[in-house]
Amino acid sequence: MTTISAAELAPRIDLAVTAVEGVRECYSARPVVARAVEHLTDVEGSLADVDDAAGTRAVTVCIGVSSEDDAAVVAAAVATAARGAGEDDIPSSVRVRVARLIAPRS
Known part of the structure; x- marks a missing residue:
């Protein structure tokens, strides 16, 4: 099976999460420095942070959830979707940050 690079995987994860x-909502989970460099060079980057090192992969995504939804259930579904976005067998850990609870419109 072929290995998917972090640069190829991040946009797939973005689509799976949304x-x-x-x-x-989805927010950038990538480090501030990486986002600043992209802003200065007018490069559009992915929101997911994918780090491949030593044969393992660490994925971080950051989401907003409605205050009417169970954030833990949504986060678990997001983690499952992020793991399924890769088509290779690299062991991965997925961290889902719920950055915002969005109140429904009244």
Whole structure:
């Protein structure tokens, strides 16, 4: 099986995360320095942070969830979607940060 690079995988994870029911917004989970460099060079980067090192992969995503949804259930579904975005057998850990609870419009 072929290995998917972090640069190829991050956009796939972004798409998988946004497709999860209950995700209202996605935010960049990547380090501030990486986002600043992209801003200065006018490069559009992915929101997911994917780090491949020593034969393992660490994925971090950051989401906003409606205050009416169970954030833990949505986060678990997001983690499952992020793991499924890769088509290789590299062991991965997935961290889902719920950065915002979004109140419904009144």
